[in-house]
Amino acid sequence: MDTHQKHSTREKTKENYSAYLDSEEFWNKRYSSATSTPVFGELPRDTLVQQFPTILSRAKKAIAQGRNYRIFEIGFGQGRNCIWLLKQLSNSLNEEEFCHIEFVGVDISGEAVSQTTKLAISLLGEHFVQQNMKLLHDDVGFHDEELQHSNIEKYDLILGFFIQFIQKHDILHQKIEHALKYNGMIIINGYTPEQLQYNTGGPQEIDHLYTSTMLKQEFPHCEPITAEDKIEQVEHPRKGQAAICTFVAIKTK
Numbered sequence: 680m681d682t683h684q685k686h687s688t689r690e691k692t693k694e695n696y697s698a699y700l701d702s703e704e705f706w707n708k709r710y711s712s713a714t715s716t717p718v719f720g721e722l723p724r725d726t727l728v729q730q731f732p733t734i735l736s737r738a739k740k741a742i743a744q745g746r747n748y749r750i751f752e753i754g755f756g757q758g759r760n761c762i763w764l765l766k767q768l769s770n771s772l773n774e775e776e777f778c779h780i781e782f783v784g785v786d787i788s789g790e791a792v793s794q795t796t797k798l799a800i801s802l803l804g805e806h807f808v809q810q811n812m813k814l815l816h817d818d819v820g821f822h823d824e825e826l827q828h829s830n831i832e833k834y835d836l837i838l839g840f841f842i843q844f845i846q847k848h849d850i851l852h853q854k855i856e857h858a859l860k861y862n863g864m865i866i867i868n869g870y871t872p873e874q875l876q877y878n879t880g881g882p883q884e885i886d887h888l889y890t891s892t893m894l895k896q897e898f899p900h901c902e903p904i905t906a907e908d909k910i911e912q913v914e915h916p917r918k919g920q921a922a923i924c925t926f927v928a929i930k931t932k
């Protein structure tokens with residue numbers, strides 16, 4: 680989407696846009712000043728690492744059934760999670776099987792898209808990136824194709840790590856659930872309201888924060904595998920304690 684088109688779309692839906700906390704400029708600035716040490720570090724979230732065996736067996740099952748395994752990530756940032764996941768899948772599947780992995784990501788920051796594209800090319804190869812990855816530079820709230828008008832259930836796996844840029848998160852979560860296939864998996868990590876006591880990152884607006892209990896309500900068609908709130912020791916974006924919720928669930932209805 681070009682800048683003119685994007686601005687006119689936002690103009691039309693100004694009311695919705697005011698619900699968003701983060702701007703493209705904000706994230707571009709953070710990512711362009713953090714190329715050697717990524718803002719959220721280089722390591723993937725533990726939640727994703729722990730779920731990898733399950734993801735792999737689900738991907739193998741989809742491929743054995745002759746279909747692609749489709750992954751969607753919202754706000755992928757500098758790519759620490761999606762690139763790690765795709766690299767693990769490429770190490771665990773044969774070349775033919777890996778061709779059946781498809782990844783679509785959307786991030787509002789052009790800097791995020793360009794840095795993640797470079798990383799993906801260097802670790803996964805240009806051919807895979809061109810054929811099987813779509814890294815969209817866009818505002819997910821305006822992303823008609825992938826979420827907003829998705830009346831078909833498209834994805835086997837949806838990832839959302841610290842995507843707390845919208846006040847009305849229930850609306851975003853509703854769209855995410857809708858975009859998930861029956862029996863698809865969702866993995867979310869976010870800061871809980873308790874995070875306001877710590878100075879280790881995340882939005883300062885309580886309306887943008889949520890707990891695993893809220894997520895259970897916001898994904899009524901999903902059966903949780905893990906739904907918990909914990910205080911974690913984190914290194915990024917600032918070292919210290921952080922109040923983080925984890926929601927891993929399967930769409931069962």
Ligand SMILES: C[S@@+](CC[C@H](N)C(=O)[O-])C[C@H]1O[C@@H](n2cnc3c(N)ncnc32)[C@H](O)[C@@H]1O
Pocket residue numbers: 699701702706719753754755756757758759760785786787788791817818819820839840841842843844
């Ligand atoms: C807190 S960062 C998390 C990045 C990444 N998920 C991680 O954990 O390393 C939030 C990300 O969401 C992106 N973002 C913010 N508002 C967005 C929007 N409206 N649509 C799509 N992405 C957005 C930002 O550019 C940023 O990369």
